Amino acid sequence: MNIIDDVEEAAAQLGALLKASTRLAVLTGAGASAASGVPTYRGAGGQWTRYDPAKYASIDFFRKDPSYYWSFFRDERYPALAKAGPNPVHEALAELERIGKLSTLVTQNIDGLHQAGGSKRVLEVHGNSRRFVCQACNAVHDFERVRALIDDQIPPACPDCGEQELRPDVVLFGEALPHDVLTAAFEEMSVADMIVVVGSSLVVHPAASLPLAGVQAGAKLIIMNIDPTPMDGIAQLVIRAPADKVLPAAVERVKG
Ligand code: ZN
Numbered sequence: 001m002n003i004i005d006d007v008e009e010a011a012a013q014l015g016a017l018l019k020a021s022t023r024l025a026v027l028t029g030a031g032a033s034a035a036s037g038v039p040t041y042r043g044a045g046g047q048w049t050r051y052d053p054a055k056y057a058s059i060d061f062f063r064k065d066p067s068y069y070w071s072f073f074r075d076e077r078y079p080a081l082a083k084a085g086p087n088p089v090h091e092a093l094a095e096l097e098r099i100g101k102l103s104t105l106v107t108q109n110i111d112g113l114h115q116a117g118g119s120k121r122v123l124e125v126h127g128n129s130r131r132f133v134c135q136a137c138n139a140v141h142d143f144e145r146v147r148a149l150i151d152d153q154i155p156p157a158c159p160d161c162g163e164q165e166l167r168p169d170v171v172l173f174g175e176a177l178p179h180d181v182l183t184a185a186f187e188e189m190s191v192a193d194m195i196v197v198v199g200s201s202l203v204v205h206p207a208a209s210l211p212l213a214g215v216q217a218g219a220k221l222i223i224m225n226i227d228p229t230p231m232d233g234i235a236q237l238v239i240r241a242p243a244d245k246v247l248p249a250a251v252e253r254v255k256g
Contacts, residue, residue: 001233001235001238002236002237002238003232003238003239003240004237004238004239004240004241005239005240006241007241007242007245007246007249008249010224010239010241010246010250011245011246011249011250011252011253012250012253013237014196014222014224014237014239014246014247014250015249015250015251015252015253015254017220017222017236017237018096018101018194018196018251018253018254019253019254021101021193021194021220022193023103023191023192023193024096024101024102024103024104024192024193024194024195024196025105025106025188025189025192025194025195025196025214025219026093026096026102026104026105026106026195026196026197026198027106027108027189027195027196027197027198027200027207027210027211028093028105028106028107028108028109028114028197028198028199028200029107029108029109029197029199029200029201029202029207029225030108030109030199030200031198031199031200031201031225031226031243032090032107032109032198032199032243033084033087033090033109033111034199034244035087035088035089035242035244036084036085036086036087036090036111036113037080037083038080038081038084038109038111038113039076039080050075050076051071051072051075051076054173055068056068056069056072057172057173058172059173059174059175060174062167066155066164066167067154067155069168070150070154070155071154073146073150073168074147074150074154078143081111081112081129081130081143084113085113085116086113086114086116086117086118087113087117087244088244088245088247088248089198089199089243089244089247089248090113090114090116090117090118090119091118091248092248092250093105093114093117093119093198093247094114094117095118095251095255096251097118097119097120097121098118099254101254103188103192104121104123104185104188104189104192105119105121105122105123106122106123106125106185106188106189106210107122107123107124107125108125108126108200109124109126110124110126110128110129110170111128111129111130112128112131112143123181123184123185123188124181125171125177125178125181125182125185125206126170126177127168127169127170127171127178128169128170129168129169129170130142130143131143131168131169132146132166132167132168132169133166133167133169134158134160134161134163134165134166135163135165135166135167136158136161136165137158137160137161137163137165139158139159139160139161141158141159141166145159146166149166177206182206185206185210186213189210189211189213189214189217189219190213190214190216190217191217192214192217193218193219193220194219194220194221194222195211195214195215195219195220195221195222196222196223196224197211197221197223197224197225197229197231198225198243198247199224199225199226199243200225200229201227201229202223202225202230202231203229203230208230211231212231215234220236221234221235221236222235222236222237222238222239223235223237223238224238224239224241224243224246224247225238225239225240226240226241226242228240
């Protein structure tokens with residue numbers, strides 16, 4: 001196992017590997033958004049304290065009491081997401097897509113920051129908390145529009161059909177992952193020649209099984225995560241340096 005913690009050395013090795021890749025798939029997790037300051041409910045106690053993740057992130061509780069989620073969204077999630085912008089990780093991955101070097105971007109994140117950073121095609125296996133869908137008429141509404149609605153009433157009424165049936169387009173605890181997105185993600189991983197994991201600890205499904213599907217089909221695996229992961233042993237290269245430093249420098253080498 002080749003473990004590197006030096007930014008320059010990591011960028012040099014990663015850059016060379018990326019340059020040689022002909023079909024690159026990238027999987028991102030919470031660590032990719034760390035430099036954007038997006039609070040999460042995972043990790044040491046979570047950063048949101050006034051609301052209980054067992055409630056606001058659970059489908060059973062959402063069905064019972066949607067107002068709880070909407071209060072959480074209005075008071076904590078919206079202000080946090082509205083402040084968070086794309087960081088150099090998001091921008092570097094968007095650049096790889098632009099220059100035709102990235103075939104697939106799969107993310108566990110629900111913060112929408114890959115698109116904000118310029119990525120066009122993103123497979124979001126846990127959904128996107130900047131997007132809302134009406135369970136009555138299937139209309140999709142964006143973040144700012146829904147924010148304006150909840151000034152008037154909670155739960156908000158759908159601007160299209162008037163029903164109070166909006167929900168976040170995210171996978172809540174107790175729900176299955178979106179089948180079509182997951183299937184596409186597995187297919188893309190299994191035809192990649194190289195998989196780069198950025199900022200995922202690779203412990204929860206599908207994060208762990210996606211790269212494994214690629215490795216079993218013959219792809220090289222590169223893991224960029226600040227802490228060890230259970231898959232480090234099968235990786236060609238393990239980078240334990242900040243992704244927001246390493247990735248942009250590696251992309252410059254691909255272009256140079
Ligand atoms: Zn509707």
